[in-house]
Amino acid sequence: MIKLIDVHKYYGDTHVLKGINLDVEKGDFISITGSSGSGKSTLLNLIGGMDRPDRGSILVAGEDISSYKDEQLTLYRRERIGFIFQFFNLLPNITVFENVQMPLLLNSLEEEDRVSEYIKRVGLAGKEASYPYQLSGGEQQRVAVARALIHDPEIILADEPIGSLDSRTGIIIMDLIKQLAEETHKAVILVTHEHYLSNYAKREIKIKDGVLLQ
């Protein structure tokens, strides 16, 4: 479903990704582990259409997203990607319900029942009207997990999703991501510097200095 062919990325003179080749199938759960600065976030941002490679192709369902125009790339991101970040990235001035609803609104979908259902699925029933600052870190990440899944994207990208949580809460969040991704048949790409998280993956890939070691 996703195929990266000889993907390179530079920031100025820094060669950050040096010929990445990667195949991800529907239903895959892949972890990419490597130390800080190895290029994990850069790679995830390219797959998520938040940035473009300088060389190589990123095929998603047969289409090369690196040749997309900006508007096409925006649509791709909105429709097909669910992103989970280390620091949750919730919108602070709107409620839990509205945060989870946001991807539906961006896709012109009005399914309020679905919003409530997903809030329940991540264990936050009753918190719909709360604001992010009223929630613990673990609860905020639950909101972000619901938001990543609500519009039924094919691909979930998780960038250090438990990096700012205590280890017990982190395990609960990882279990939740894994369970919901399996139930809804998502492809998950998890990037992390914490090697033990690769236990959640069907396949572990290591990255070192912008090169994948398979």
Ligand SMILES: Nc1ncnc2c1ncn2[C@@H]1O[C@H](COP(=O)(O)OP(=O)(O)O)[C@@H](O)[C@H]1O
């Ligand atoms: N927007 C940017 N501008 C310049 N350099 C960047 C930018 N983003 C990342 N880098 C550099 O690219 C390298 C890889 O960064 P990153 O992908 O964030 O690594 P990781 O997520 O594995 O810690 C680092 O050397 C980082 O400093």
Ligand SMILES: [Mg+2]
């Ligand atoms: Mg990173």
